Amino acid sequence: MVQSLVRLSVMNLDICSIDELLLKRKSLRRELASAEGLQSVRIAVLGGSTTNEVVDLLEVLLLAAGFQPTFHQSEYGRFYEDAVLDPSGLIAFAPDIVYLHTSYLNVQTVPPVHCSETELQGYVDAELDRYKQIWQSIKQNLASQIIQNNFELPAVAILGNMDAVSSGGTSRFFLELNSAFARAAASNPRLLLQDVHGMSARVGLDHWFDWDRWFSYKILRTAEANLAMARSLASMVRAIYGKSRKVLVLDLDNTLWGGVIGDDGIDKIQIGRETPVAEAYTAFQEYCLSLQKRGILLAVCSKNDEETAKQGFEHPDSVLKLEHISCFKANWAPKHENILEIAKELNLGVESFVFVDDNPAERAIVEAQIGGIAVPDIGPEVSRFAAIIEAGRYFEPVSMSQEDLSRASLYQANAARVSYEAKFANYGEYLDSLLMSAEIAKFKPLYLERIAQLTNKTNQFNLTTRRYTLAEMEAISRDEQYIGLYGKLRDRFGDNGLISILLGRREHDVLHLDLWLMSCRVLKRDMELAMLDTIVDECRAACIHTVQGYYLPTKKNSMVADHYDKLGFKPVSVNAETKASVWTLEVAGYISRNRHIKILEPTHG
Amino acid sequence: MDNILEELQPIFRDILDQPDLVLTRESNASNVRDWDSLSHINLVTSIEKHYKVRFALKELQELKDVGDMIDLIEVKLAAK
Numbered sequence: 120m121v122q123s124l125v126r127l128s129v130m131n132l133d134i135c136s137i138d139e140l141l142l143k144r145k146s147l148r149r150e151l152a153s154a155e156g157l158q159s160v161r162i163a164v165l166g167g168s169t170t171n172e173v174v175d176l177l178e179v180l181l182l183a184a185g186f187q188p189t190f191h192q193s194e195y196g197r198f199y200e201d202a203v204l205d206p207s208g209l210i211a212f213a214p215d216i217v218y219l220h221t222s223y224l225n226v227q228t229v230p231p232v233h234c235s236e237t238e239l240q241g242y243v244d245a246e247l248d249r250y251k252q253i254w255q256s257i258k259q260n261l262a263s264q265i266i267q268n269n270f271e272l273p274a275v276a277i278l279g280n281m282d283a284v285s286s287g288g289t290s291r292f293f294l295e296l297n298s299a300f301a302r303a304a305a306s307n308p309r310l311l312l313q314d315v316h317g318m319s320a321r322v323g324l325d326h327w328f329d330w331d332r333w334f335s336y337k338i339l340r341t342a343e344a345n346l347a348m349a350r351s352l353a354s355m356v357r358a359i360y361g362k363s364r365k366v367l368v369l370d371l372d373n374t375l376w377g378g379v380i381g382d383d384g385i386d387k388i389q390i391g392r393e394t395p396v397a398e399a400y401t402a403f404q405e406y407c408l409s410l411q412k413r414g415i416l417l418a419v420c421s422k423n424d425e426e427t428a429k430q431g432f433e434h435p436d437s438v439l440k441l442e443h444i445s446c447f448k449a450n451w452a453p454k455h456e457n458i459l460e461i462a463k464e465l466n467l468g469v470e471s472f473v474f475v476d477d478n479p480a481e482r483a484i485v486e487a488q489i490g491g492i493a494v495p496d497i498g499p500e501v502s503r504f505a506a507i508i509e510a511g512r513y514f515e516p517v518s519m520s521q522e523d524l525s526r527a528s529l530y531q532a533n534a535a536r537v538s539y540e541a542k543f544a545n546y547g548e549y550l551d552s553l554l555m556s557a558e559i560a561k562f563k564p565l566y567l568e569r570i571a572q573l574t575n576k577t578n579q580f581n582l583t584t585r586r587y588t589l590a591e592m593e594a595i596s597r598d599e600q601y602i603g604l605y606g607k608l609r610d611r612f613g614d615n616g617l618i619s620i621l622l623g624r625r626e627h628d629v630l631h632l633d634l635w636l637m638s639c640r641v642l643k644r645d646m647e648l649a650m651l652d653t654i655v656d657e658c659r660a661a662c663i664h665t666v667q668g669y670y671l672p673t674k675k676n677s678m679v680a681d682h683y684d685k686l687g688f689k690p691v692s693v694n695a696e697t698k699a700s701v702w703t704l705e706v707a708g709y710i711s712r713n714r715h716i717k718i719l720e721p722t723h724g
Numbered sequence: 725m726d727n728i729l730e731e732l733q734p735i736f737r738d739i740l741d742q743p744d745l746v747l748t749r750e751s752n753a754s755n756v757r758d759w760d761s762l763s764h765i766n767l768v769t770s771i772e773k774h775y776k777v778r779f780a781l782k783e784l785q786e787l788k789d790v791g792d793m794i795d796l797i798e799v800k801l802a803a804k
Contacts (some may be wrong), residue, residue, distance in 0.1 A: 138773050141766055145741030171762050333782055336765050342773075 132183045137346045140176065147179050153269075157187035160356060163214035163263070164190060165198035165253075167225030168339040176349035176409070184357055195337050198225070206260050216258050216356065218288040218680040219250075219267045220348075222315075222339050223293055226270075232278070232287035239286040239295065247299045257360060258309055264359055266311045267304070268353065269297045271319035274328045311517060318347050354512035364493060364513040366467055367410060368458060370476035371428055371449070373419040375407070375439065376400050377501070381432050383421055386565045391436030392616025393569035399501045404438035406505040411443050415514055416465060420457045420474070425449040435565075436614075454481050455488035473513045475504070550645060550715035553610040557646065559653045560597040560721035562603040569617050570605060573636060578675040581636040582668065582682060600625045602657050606650050608641050615641055621650045623657075628664045630654070635668070635682075649713040651686055658706045668702040686712075728794045735774060739766045749791035775801060 131145075132140075140147075160181065164170045170192050181188045191212040193201040198219055201209055209217070227249060230242040250267065257265055270293045276282035282290040297316050322344055325603040332338040340348070341461050354409070357363055372379045376390025377396045385537045389397040390404070409418050417439070421428050428449035432441045446464050448457040462469045470491030471715035475496065476482050486494040497504045547626070562570060571589040577583065587595070595601045618641045622634035632654075637646060658666060670681045684690070688702035738759050750771045753759040759767075771793070772778055777800040787793055 138770070141770050141773075142735065142738040144739075144766075146738070172765070175762075292749065327782065331781060332765070332769075335784060336761075338765065342769055 122539075132180060137342045140179070141342060141348065144175060144179055148182060151182035152187070154182075154185075157182070157185055158360065159214065160186045160216065160360070161214045162187045162356075163189070163193075163209055163212055163217045163605075164245070165193045165201050165209075165217065165219050166195055167198055167221035168333070169195045169337040170220050172338055172342065173220065173340075173345040173348050173352075176346055180349055180353035181356060183401045184353055184362070186360075196225070196441045199253060203256045206256055209257075210260050216359065217261065217265050218313075218352065219253065221268060221270075223273050224339065226296075229289055230287055230292050232285070234287040236286045239292065242292060243295045243299055246296055247303065250300070251303065254303075254307065254310055258443050262313065262357065265309055266313055266355055267300070268315040268348075269300045269326060271315050272324060274324060274330075277503065311359075311484055313348075313351060313355065315348070317530045318351060319344070322347050350512060353713040354515040355517070357724060358515040358517040360644070362470075362651050363470040363515050363517075364471070365372055365414075366416045366418055366445075366461075366472050367407065367508075368418045368420050368472055368474045369407065370478065370481065371419060371423060371431060373477045374475060374497075374504075375404060376431055376434075376437070381427050385430050385434055388431060388434065390431075390434055392614055393566070393572070396501070397436070401436065401438055403501055403504050406508075408438055408443060410514065413516075416445040416467075417443055418461045418465070419444050419448060420454050420461065420476075421449045422451055422454070423449040436616075447584065453484070453488075455485050458485060458489060458492070473508070473511070475508065477501075534554065547715060551642070553612075553715075555608060555610045555644060555715060556719050557609070557649050557715040558607045558719045558721050559604055559649060561657075562592070562605060564593075564596070566605055566617055566695065567592050567596060570603075570620055573620055573638065574634065575619070577638060578635040578673070579639055579643065579678050581634075581673075581676050582632070582679055583671045584673050584676060585634050587634075595622070602630065602654065604650060604653055604657070606637075606646060606653075608644065608646055610644075619646055619650055623654060623666070625661070625663060628662065630658055630663045632666065632668045645713055645715050647682070647686070649716045649718060652713050653718075654712040655704075655706055655709050655711075664706050666704045666706065668704070670700045670702070672698050714718065728797050729790070731774070732771070732790065732794070735770050736767065739763060739770060747790055749794065750789055752789035771797070777801070777804070 162177075164174055174190050174192060178188055178190065181683050182718045191209070191214065198221060201336055202219075203215075226246055228242060228245065230239055233240065254267070257263065272293055273289045276288070276290050278285055278288045278290075282288035283294065285291060293316075300312060327340060327344045329338065329341040331346075332341075338345075354363070369375055372381075375390075378387055379402050380388050390400050391397045392401065406474055407417060419428070425447075429441060429447070431437060432444075445459045450457070454474075456471065458472065458474065462472065468491070469489050472489075473493045473495065474482070474485050475495065475497055476485070477499070479496070482494045482496065485492065493511060493512075493513055495507055496527060497507050568589055571587050571592045574585065574587045574592075594604075595603060602623045602625065604621045605617050606621075607617050608615045608619075615638075618638040620634060620636050622633065623674060624633050625628040625631075633649075635650075637650075656665065660663075666688075670680065670683060672680065683700075683702035683704075686704070688704045691701040695702045729747060729749065731746070735756070736741055736747050736751075736756075737745045740756070740763055742757065747756075748782055753764065768779065768784065775797055777797065779796065779800075787796065
């Protein structure tokens with residue numbers, strides 16, 4: 120009974136609100152501290168403001184993580200004295216970890232507004248030097264790990280936007296100081312930096328400082344802010360002791376893609392760029408891939424037929440490929456059994472696992488059956504999955520080793536960004552710099568939904584503005600008289616998805632262009648040239664000699680009034696009343712015009 | 725008023741971890757076990773969150789016992 124109570128409280132700690140935690144802290148501590156086998160950790164907290172609240176919260180979080188913490192707290196504001204001038208109390212306590220909990224108010228000299236660039240550097244160096252003395256003294260006197268927070272931006276920016284720019288701006292000073300701290304921490308393995316700057320931005324500065332509590336008790340931050348600090352600290356302590364998690368176990372249907380692949384089939388699962396839902400699943404896959412690239416192992420645990428499940432990763436828009444998955448379990452056995460199998464195969468303990476599944480019932484059983492696994496409640500919205508997993512801080516690293524990183528790919532991305540900053544001699548050079556590649560092919564079942572959708576929502580780059588239902592498009596795609604092309608465009612910034620449609624209807628040796636549209640997000644990329652090249656190729660193959668284009672003016676499509684003229688079509692007629700125009704192009708003698716987009720072989724699907 | 729006292733009771737019991745605590749208007753920091761300055765901060769923060777009110781610095785300074793606290797909460801709630 121006691122055991123189950125403890126489990127219950129541990130489960131709730133990841134997600135419970137600050138209100139609950141403040142109320143229940145003492146009883147939680149009592150319950151949690153009664154567990155056996157807790158690992159002792161001694162933490163000295165040297166504070167620039169009152170540290171009790173953050174320490175109280177940290178204590179509960181560490182107990183829940185399997186630690187038995189003992190704390191030593193300096194009097195508020197005496198962090199420098201206790202570390203440098205009289206470290207005897209600190210030495211006697213013999214901490215494993217010294218945490219320097221300071222804020223922007225603890226800086227000795229903030230530069231005056233009239234300070235010059237050179238003087239600013241002096242102020243930064245002076246403040247950095249004071250902290251270097253603290254870190255050096257701790258290093259000399261103790262064998263402990265040091266955790267130092269960097270600084271949030273000040274609560275007021277008296278120079279407004281200039282505060283972050285001017286050498287006399289207080290925000291600018293803290294930005295510089297934070298950079299200096301980052302460099303110091305990067306070159307000092309004993310020094311870990313807690314990113315309060317990032318944390319405070321996530322919470323929001325207006326919800327970060329609590330001036331009433333500052334004036335009353337010298338507690339600077341809100342309870343919410345202190346909980347954020349405590350959560351990040353707890354994850355750092357876990358990381359220091361090698362208890363960060365290493366494996367992300369993923370469900371498939373409605374977790375990595377929308378829909379059920381076994382029911383809907385590969386054509387209907389939601390992944391890619393074609394719908395908002397598909398985009399959101401793609402973004403979540405990208406998040407998982409980014410974890411994989413920094414050294415987190417990905418595993419799949421899904422109730423599915425193995426072959427069907429693996430098809431999902433062959434979807435042309437799947438960001439995750441089978442090669443990214445270290446262990447793949449798709450079968451009909453209970454998930455907890457599969458997860459234990461995964462642990463065995465990867466030779467890692469389940470306490471280093473995080474299990475992500477959209478189904479609350481599966482989560483509940485895994486959590487109940489496997490002690491130590493983290494099972495975040497990711498909720499029903501895929502757009503929130505990554506943020507919820509991030510909030511759990513499961514994968515906190517303390518250092519990045521060579522093996523952790525796929526360095527090559529990181530460097531590639533950086534190199535690309537740098538070269539993009541260069542200037543361009545002409546527009547063609549700019550287009551080349553985008554490294555565009557297109558897939559242009561005949562309609563496929565996989566894309567018909569997106570194709571029908573585009574015909575209904577594209578108004579500007581749309582020559583005829585004809586709307587089609589999905590059923591009509593399905594019929595057209597089976598009709599030999601039609602040549603329907605879709606175009607997908609990728610560039611250096613990512614995949615734009617399916618963005619252009621060209622639909623021709625054959626009558627003898629003439630192809631009538633019933634529809635030509637393109638999404639405005641890829642205007643002026645020469646995509647229309649690539650589409651024209653392809654349709655002409657198709658005409659040649661089908662012995663069609665003439666392409667006939669139509670422009671039907673609407674209130675919104677004037678941007679394509681001269682579309683056919685620019686492409687070299689000859690005018691045939693203009694309706695005096697509607698201004699609708701007809702144009703032709705002879706296939707014989709047409710020379711391909713696309714110069715800047717690489718045409719890819721279409722992927723199957 | 726009785727209502728507020730009843731609502732404060734579980735908050736005090738939780739924060740002070742004393743499930744049997746019986747709160748009265750006369751309860752104060754010297755006659756309730758463990759009501760020290762740190763618990764006081766927790767109590768004030770939790771009560772503010774519970775009623776979604778903020779106490780002014782001056783109001784906090786003038787609180788002597790639970791009775792004062794109840795009266796202050798009533799004023800705050802009436803003003804909402």
